[in-house]
Amino acid sequence: MxxxxxxxxxxxxxxxxxxxxxxxxxxxxxxxxxxxxxxxxxxxxxxxxxxxxxxxxxxxxxxxxxxxxxxxxxxxxxxxxxxxxxxxxxxxxxxxxxxxxxxxxxxxxxxxxxxxxxxxxxxxxxxxxxxxxxxxxxxxxxxxxxxxxxxxxxxxxxxxxxxxxxxxxxxxxxxxxxxxxxxxxxxxxxxxxxxxxxxxxxxKRPSDDFVVQGKILTREMAPQLWYDLELLSSKMQTAPPDHVIAGIDDNFFVTQLPIKVQDKNEEVQTLTGRSLFVSLSLLKKLPGQEADAVLLHELAHFSGNDTLYSQRIAPLLARYDHFLEGLYEGGLSRPVFYFAVMFRALYEISLGSLSRQREFRADRLAASGTSPHDMAHALLRITAYSQYRAELEKEFFDAEEAHEQVNLSERIDGGFLAYTHSFVDKHNVGELATAHPFDSHPPLQQRLEAIGFRATPDAMRNALYDESIGTWFQKIESAEMLERDQWNAYEEQFRQFHENILAYRYIPSNEQEQELVEKFFPPVTHTAAKDRPVAFDFEKVTYEDWDGPIYYREIESMTLENEWGARLDLVVKRNGKNKTIKLPLSKKSNEQQEVMSTLESYYGRAASAIAHQQSLNDPEPTLPPGDTFSMET
Structure with a gap:
């Protein structure tokens, strides 16, 4: 926006x-x-x-x-x-x-x-x-x-x-x-x-499931945490949350929307009522009074009925956004779509305005319940942590080789304090904002000024210099194990996702790269006309009536023809000239679909890899000719 x-x-x-x-x-x-x-x-x-x-x-x-x-x-x-x-x-x-x-x-x-x-x-x-x-x-x-x-x-x-x-x-x-x-x-x-x-x-009812990765903390699992939450809730003049979920995201939040909590074993439990999400990784980094300030901030959203109105508004916005999709996809309804999306954009201004007012109010109440310095220090620490984590994740994601392991949490724990020394100097800290799954937060500078904290570089550096383990983290029994289990699951998902992405980056130059690509795009054989095989692998398609295979990099376009029996007309470019090569298809619709979907998928991978390799050497890469490929009828 x-x-x-x-x-x-x-x-x-x-x-x-x-x-x-x-x-x-x-x-x-x-x-x-x-x-x-x-x-x-x-x-x-x-x-x-x-x-x-x-x-x-x-x-x-x-x-x-x-x-x-x-x-x-x-x-x-x-x-x-x-x-x-x-x-x-x-x-x-x-x-x-x-x-x-x-x-x-x-x-x-x-x-x-x-x-x-x-x-x-x-x-x-x-x-x-x-x-x-x-x-x-x-x-x-x-x-x-x-x-x-x-x-x-x-x-x-x-x-x-x-x-x-x-x-x-x-x-x-x-x-x-x-x-x-x-x-x-x-x-x-x-x-x-x-x-x-x-x-x-x-x-049509839109899907509005909100899934949270984490562990539900019962009173038996963390009695001291629940006891102290009740004290903070009393100070904020609101009832304590119905549920507490502990995860490893880089934020805290509260909600009254139904949420699905998925643990490390991918078991899902649906929660209704007032839920509080706490980040184990951040609780480890936040000293006691700073953690108090953050939790008071979240409880203030309960006391101000912020979550109640979010609970009412969110389903309306979801249905409206789904309606916008229908207007856009309707074709002739596109002019009406542009009007409807204008209302959505105008309403977003209202949502943003009141959201910021809610954040400023929660900050003020949290600062009054602790101190402006505690609230300011917590905001700085959370922002620095989020930025450091994002930079490390990008480093892992941009790597051109598969990771044997993703030691993200180890890198964060070992390098965060050193990172804070340069954080203030390397970033425009005032323009950064803390992460949140529902609302957009005001820039950090505005939040600090609103609670009376003069955010000079020296003051920010001093606020970040603390490596003690947070007391709230210690209030959770088996906190270390809970955090480690969640990081293990997250890092393995990250590693697998990165492998999948590499399959779209590689033009294999060695056995290891080819093995990785074939893990996601293995050689397959489907049925063409007269039960004759057509074979696909990560770089080419082969059919016995052709003089040789067609490489995906050669394909300019493809047309599905049905006039004299179903066939694909593949226009390939060789030696600077275009040539049409025909692939007759089976009369069975499911076998036709198998051939066409595989060709589109494998071609798309090859085109992405070509574009990526060009981008590594060209600051303004141009897409390969085949990237204009489309399935025409």
């Missing part, structure tokens, strides 16, 4: 695209108004000619009729309630009436879309302004806004779908006096598809 504000500005990023909401209605309004004016003029010219040559009419009657039709053209008479209009409609041809009705209703739909869009912009602005007042108003405005916007957006998609479909009839009919059934069917399918996707997105 901040990047969008700074580089493009909020208007260019969100509001200007949202104006696409009016694109189809305004364009259709001009077109249908023009068609009506042409038809009105044609009718008027014919009517005047008939009236002037009618011998049965007196001159004053002729002038009266001409004045009437000039005042009330067909576009007006078709929807007018005056008795003369009803009489006029009774004598008109049915097809002519249908055409006039369709034009009149199209114009009405255009105006409804335009006026509805203007009203939606106004109501959206009012809702966002109200949401800035308080947490309760924020929830109410989002709740009302979600129900109104999904109704408006759905009706808007239906209306704009009808307009686009009507254009597919009226443009050929008006300009060429024909209509094309295939075009009508095409746009009908597009419109119905967009409407169907959007309606489905309203009722």
């Amino acid at each position: 901040s990047e969008d504000f700074s580089k493009l500005g909020f208007a260019k990023t969100y509001i200007y695209p949202a104006l696409a909401l009016f694109l189809i209605p305004i364009a259709c309004l001009f077109f249908y108004s023009y068609v009506q004016s042409v038809y009105d003029q044609q009718f008027l010219d014919a009517a005047i000619a008939d009236i002037r040559t009618d011998p049965q009419l007196k001159q004053d009657e002729k002038e009266g009729l001409i004045a009437f039709y000039t005042t009330y053209p067909p576009s007006s008479l078709i929807v007018s309630s005056i008795p003369t209009a009803a009489a006029w409609r009774e004598i008109q041809d049915t097809q002519y009436l249908v055409e006039q009705y369709s034009l009149a209703w199209a114009v009405r739909i255009c105006w409804a879309c335009i006026l509805g869009g203007i009203a939606a912009f106004v109501l959206t602005g009012i809702g966002v302004i109200l949401s800035l007042q308080s947490q309760s108003m924020q929830y109410v405005s989002l709740l009302v806004g979600w129900h109104l916007l999904r109704l408006f957006c759905t009706l808007e998609v239906i209306a704009q779908g009808l307009l686009v479909f009507s254009l597919s009839f009226w443009i050929p009919a008006f300009f060429f006096n024909i209509y094309i059934v295939k075009i009508l069917l095409l746009f009908a399918i597009l419109a119905l598809g967009a409407i169907g996707v959007v309606i489905a997105a309203i009722f």
Whole structure:
């Protein structure tokens, strides 16, 4: 969000695209108004000619009729309630009436879309302004806004779908006096598809599971920790948490959302109620009073009902984000998507504003319960730890060789104190922020200033110079074992993930690299036409009717053809020239899918490896020709 504000500005990023909401209605309004004016003029010219040559009419009657039709053209008479209009409609041809009705209703739909869009912009602005007042108003405005916007957006998609479909009839009919059934069917399918996707997105329940890696600390496992938490809760005038989860993430947080806790054995337990997550690794680094300050900060979120409103708002945001996906995927609903995403972006401003207010309030209460220095020192230590851990993880991840082991926790414990000596000098510490799974925290400088801590470089260095083991860590029985077990599981997952990534980086130059790539992309054989085998490995595809294998680096494009039996036409580039090589496919759809999915997967790996190797030597790498590959039909 901040990047969008700074580089493009909020208007260019969100509001200007949202104006696409009016694109189809305004364009259709001009077109249908023009068609009506042409038809009105044609009718008027014919009517005047008939009236002037009618011998049965007196001159004053002729002038009266001409004045009437000039005042009330067909576009007006078709929807007018005056008795003369009803009489006029009774004598008109049915097809002519249908055409006039369709034009009149199209114009009405255009105006409804335009006026509805203007009203939606106004109501959206009012809702966002109200949401800035308080947490309760924020929830109410989002709740009302979600129900109104999904109704408006759905009706808007239906209306704009009808307009686009009507254009597919009226443009050929008006300009060429024909209509094309295939075009009508095409746009009908597009419109119905967009409407169907959007309606489905309203009722489909999004997956909102929040999984936490950690261990649930019962009172039996950590009686001293629970006792002291109750004392801190009493000081903060709130009830203690229902659950405490101990993990190795680089943050602390509280929530009232249902969470799934997964332990080292991947067993999952769902918790409801008020949960507190504590980082074992950070508790080890935080001296007693600093840990008190951090925990008081988290408990302050309970006392301020912050977690209660987050619990109410989070499901609404999840459903709204899922609805946005439906609008985006609907195709014809894309203009409505840009309007809906603008509201989401505006609401994000409100969420960010009140979130920062909550953080400042929790900081103040924690500082008053301990001291500003304790709170400030804790924030500095947590920020330094997170930064150091992120740098080490990046170092491990960027390595071009597989790790026999990832000794991340050992590196952190052994090097953190030395890192703190240079942390203040090497980083713009004031612009950093502590990590959090739900909220964005204010920059560290603002938080320190808000509690009255003058963050000079010397003061920050002194705050970080402490290597004693935190007292709260010692309040957890078997804390060392709990932390070690979780680090072992995390480091092994990290090692395996890094191996998988290396498979997308390597163009094997030795047996070890080839062995690693083939671990994830082993040689496989599938069935092509007439039960004949087609073989794949990490660098090529082989088929017995070809002169030789096709290497993925040669592939320019691929097209699936079904005219004379299913086949893949592979366009390869050799010796500077393109050549099409055919791969006939099995008649069985599952065998066709196996061949195509394997080719896409193995080709994608090769293209990624080529791009990565180029990036190592080229600061501005260009993708290999095959990276434009797509499966076409």
